Amino acid sequence: MQLLKSETRKSSILPMLAVGTFGLHLFTLMLLMFHGSMLELLNQRLTPRSLVQLVNGNAITVDPKSSVERHPETIRRFVGETMTLMLTWSSKQPQATIWETSSSLLASNFQSKFLSEINNLNFSQKFGNTNRSDQHIFIIQRISQPTPIGEGKWKVEILSNQLIFNNSDNLGRSIPFNKQVLVRAIDESAISLPPTPLPWHLAAYRLGEARLEIYNVCDLENKNCSGNSN
Structure with missing residues (x-):
């Protein structure tokens, strides 16, 4: 009877362990996605933008272009x-x-x-x-x-x-x-x-x-x- 209770306890722990492991993996994945979005946002902020003054007196900022691109x-x-x-x-x-x-x-x-x-x-x-x-x-x-x-x-x-x-x-x-x-x-x-x-x-x-x-x-x-x- 004691052996049966021990096996029952082990079998009940396994699903909980599986759920916990899955939750940990999901949390890790979400954390990586969050870090990726933060890095992308930081990259956009750190990428230099150019101030362009138009002939009509207005000023605008523009994203950098490849060195081989021309209008x-x-x-x-x-x-x-x-x-x-x-x-x-x-x-x-x-x-x-x-x-x-x-x-x-x-x-x-x-x-x-x-x-x-x-x-x-x-x-x-x-x-x-x-x-x-x-x-x-x-x-x-x-x-x-x-x-x-x-x-x-x-x-x-x-x-x-x-x-x-x-x-x-x-x-x-x-x-x-x-x-x-x-x-x-x-x-x-x-x-x-x-x-x-x-x-x-x-x-x-x-x-x-x-x-x-x-x-x-x-x-x-x-x-x-x-x-x-x-």
Whole structure:
């Protein structure tokens, strides 16, 4: 009889032990979930946010973005303003000076190819030997929305013309410049300001702050336009 009571007592303890063990595991799981939510909240609080001042005077805070992300309008403005700077020349804004100032907005292995592109654009004149009375003005008709082609890389189509005027031809002539422009994000700008910057130095420096560079330019009809600048 004593043995039967002992076995009965043991059998009654086992369910209680099982329930207690299950409750302990459940409590541990809930504690881990609570700690996880607290860590996530702390991470959100510790993640730095940027204060952005808008042109209308308002200020907003924004979440940080990946270093390779760029707003589409930033890309479009970079392409349009870079091309305008590089292809607008005059006696007061010499072609060679503009190239020296702005060529760092291009990838280093693409600069020689684009210089050849400029020479082909003005096939009747060698680089740096434009007539002092010539005025070269770059006019844009349209810039497409950027198309992502890789991480931190985009393709933009630009429809434009370079207008050339001189004293003997007041009506001028127009050279089409309709291209695909490949752009990519970079870590640091290669543009620096000289001790006494001129307006084109300031323009190039401001463009460089977008931390973008042009790494290839192709004809619109080119279906194989890629990062290979050769």
